[in-house]
Amino acid sequence: MSLQAFNAVDLIEQFKSWKELFSEQRDFLIALDGQVGDSDLGITMSKAFAAASEALVAEGEGAGISKLLRTAGATMARTAPSTMGTLTATGFLRASKAVDGKNKLDANDIALFWRAFSDGIAERGKAKLGDKTILDVLDPVAASLEESVNAGKTLPAAMHAAEEAANAALQQTKSMVAQHGKAAAFQQKTLGLQDAGGTVGHLLIRSMADFVAHR
């Protein structure tokens, strides 16, 4: 079984998966952020997705996809206003706008979703590509999705390719030097380490690829 398009119910389920994922990865992300940062990432991400998932369940499928994404973003902005929390929130708010009016998200819509997500983060965070941020994972993800759509791929195939792109991009962050956030203070020491925010980006995509593959 696999999913060819997200409806509102699927989206709520996807957020449940993200919630579980970040609860599992909490300590890993704390440790990762702790290497060249302040260890808060695991806490903020698990809080952000737990709150968002619960808000979506409370709101229910009737609200529709765009409204649900907006609730997710607004909830995160409120519950986890760290750098990554606010950037992720901004991502969902922009994705909400990008898919406004749709009640199904196919491969093309998911490409719009992640492009808007990525561009929203770029605009709000003012980071450039190569600055060793989540952008260095999400921009390649959006590009990969756009390519898959042009190549006529199905949603599961497109997400599979996106996951591979995310993983490759995450590996690339190892050769970058952090320019933003608390990691920036570590400069050369960040070389060789994968970016913590980029890791969050990869986890988001991997979870979505799994989700569409197995639903």
Add this chain to the structure above:
Amino acid sequence: MSLQAFNAVDLIEQFKSWKELFSEQRDFLIALDGQVGDSDLGITMSKAFAAASEALVAEGEGAGISKLLRTAGATMARTAPSTMGTLTATGFLRASKAVDGKNKLDANDIALFWRAFSDGIAERGKAKLGDKTILDVLDPVAASLEESVNAGKTLPAAMHAAEEAANAALQQTKSMVAQHGKAAAFQQKTLGLQDAGGTVGHLLIRSMADFVAHR
């Protein structure tokens, strides 16, 4: 060789011995006071006797015994105004008065010396016998010296007996419960431990007994 009476030179030498003694015993007294107190005893006693000894050397034998003892007391009061520092200072000030006018201290004078010393501490500190203080060592010392004088003992013999009395009295303090100073807070826990101030009393007497035996 042994000493039958202290002159001013001997007294200055005695203070040098006390200075060395308390410098050697510094860490031991810190640890002892640390068991049921605040660990300061080793510091204050080593400071007190170092300062007193140096003041006596500076003043010189010409000042005479009484004046030297007064300088010792005044110096200690200034440099080590802890409980034991001030009580020891008071002891020397009272001893100074007790031997006023003498230029030699024989067994009889040394008995007067320690009686005045002990009574001075009793008056200033308001402790009773059995309260587990230095008094529980020095009062038996004064009594032993008075007895030795009545028995016509020489200074070395009298000091030898006084050292034995001090040691026995110190052992006795193990069965007492502290009523004064920081140790009082430990109450029953002080049972079985020798009193820190009493230990200082014993060390003072043992050093003087050694001094008269080998000079």
Add this chain to the structure above:
Amino acid sequence: MKKFLNDPVNFVDEMLEGIYLAHPAVTYVDGDKRCLVTSKVKPGKVGIATGGGSGHLPLFLGYVGDGMLDGAAVGGVFQSPSAEQMYQVTKHIDQGAGVLYVYGNYSGDIINFEMAAELADMDGVQVKHVVGNDDVASSVVGEEHKRRGVAGIFFIYKAAGAAAAEGLPLDEVTRIADKARLRTRTIGVALSSCVVPEIGHATFSIGEDEMEIGMGIHGEPGISRKKMGSADLVIDEMMERIFTEQSYNRGDSVAVLINGLGGTPMEELYILFRRVSQLLQDRGVTAKHVWVGEFATAMEMAGASVSILHLDSELDRLVAAPANTPFFQHVGG
């Protein structure tokens, strides 16, 4: 972890409850304890808001009061408050004269304060930003915009707060805040880590005989980790950094802030100040205003920072003005 707390999740909110119970001079808006404002907004005055993560008391909220700030948005431990919270504080303290945001140079705070300003702008509230970046250890000369904000923000609060209390308009208060920012330099040294309650173990490890000069107040790395030196040598090395940044001339006056990071006794802070004072005297510079204590902490972290504000006559007057906040009182003069 050895801390006085109940459920770590409630650390910040229970702390805030304690603060509101102890200090009726502050209250909160929007039903959200994390939106802290002064209990007596001054009509017509320019509002000054700040905000940032918890765990730094008296920063940030401790300086809300007469002669200093009007509101503070309170984040989780070492985490930014939300844009919404900043916006609620802004709306409440605006008296038509506009609001100045003074906060530290951290990406989470910047992103959220910028979002808050956009929201406030839609309501017609004029907002200006001054972003503290006093930590000389966190980037080189020429890259000052990358520097972290640390204890020196106290001087920005003090100068801007006094200016607003004098009734100056938003542009003037902003000019003064920015001048104080440009003339403030801080450098810190850490001796031990802190523990974030929800994490439960030390943020970083450091040897029993080591110190790290330049470490940030969340445990960000500094310039050099080395064997603990004498107090005088530590200060000599720290002040060297500050002296190469600004030219202090004979006859100049400065304000000095010796800040404990939380676990360091006051006795030691005065031993540090003694040396700072000697070095200033050697250069003919007068320490005209001196504060020694805890002004911006990292919970139980042992360590200290030195902040120097290069005075001019305007800053001199404003720094000396009276202030009365829950965590900081100054009888003028």
Add this chain to the structure above:
Amino acid sequence: MKKFLNDPVNFVDEMLEGIYLAHPAVTYVDGDKRCLVTSKVKPGKVGIATGGGSGHLPLFLGYVGDGMLDGAAVGGVFQSPSAEQMYQVTKHIDQGAGVLYVYGNYSGDIINFEMAAELADMDGVQVKHVVGNDDVASSVVGEEHKRRGVAGIFFIYKAAGAAAAEGLPLDEVTRIADKARLRTRTIGVALSSCVVPEIGHATFSIGEDEMEIGMGIHGEPGISRKKMGSADLVIDEMMERIFTEQSYNRGDSVAVLINGLGGTPMEELYILFRRVSQLLQDRGVTAKHVWVGEFATAMEMAGASVSILHLDSELDRLVAAPANTPFFQHVGG
């Protein structure tokens, strides 16, 4: 030992040098830095002197200033100053109206203050003593004279200082100080040891998950050592001790002092105060004046104490009066 210091032998004197450099409002007499006095003695006023060991800042010297004390003799770390030093301070601050000594119930201090009073008496200076013994953990009811003096001495300073500032005569100031003493109760809890610089290692050891309720500010033993509990439970146990000592009736008012011992972050102190406030409210007792911070420390010791002053209208007025000292400012009211 990880401390900012130079030669440990100079710890106290270098600290004092820092204090004199930072605070021109205090100075010293007899050429001895350890004889600290206010720079502006008030003619005709009753003088108030204190003194005790170093290592407890702001105690003791930090409260010399307007509305509080006139002088403080400063001892070595955890050691009494000398009778001579106390006497020199006494001579300087006496304005013909006599001098009140307020100090803690420790044998070294008592012996020396009594010697000092004898010396002052020979000069015709009238001296009274009030000996703080607020620590309920250090002896049982009926044996209050054996109790140690700890942070609650702050309330004695505050009330007596305000009374002297009002121009009351020595007998009245003494009566008020003694009333504040009798109505003050304190209990502390320690989480970690401190290090005396000249000793160089921890005064006592305590397990990573243990606390000791009732421990004294030099590490004297308390009532019970046990596993660290939640903040609320710790306060419940501590306040129980205080509530059994004095009868607080519905409608009564108290002043509360939440004191950090040095290593405990302010955030935690407010979490403790929150619970104290709840317990007082449950009994219908109003916390009319509240101070939270560091008032009597044991260097880097982690821990806290709670002091409660049972107010009457006289103490209420005096506690609220303004004060301005290097370490404590209070804008009246």
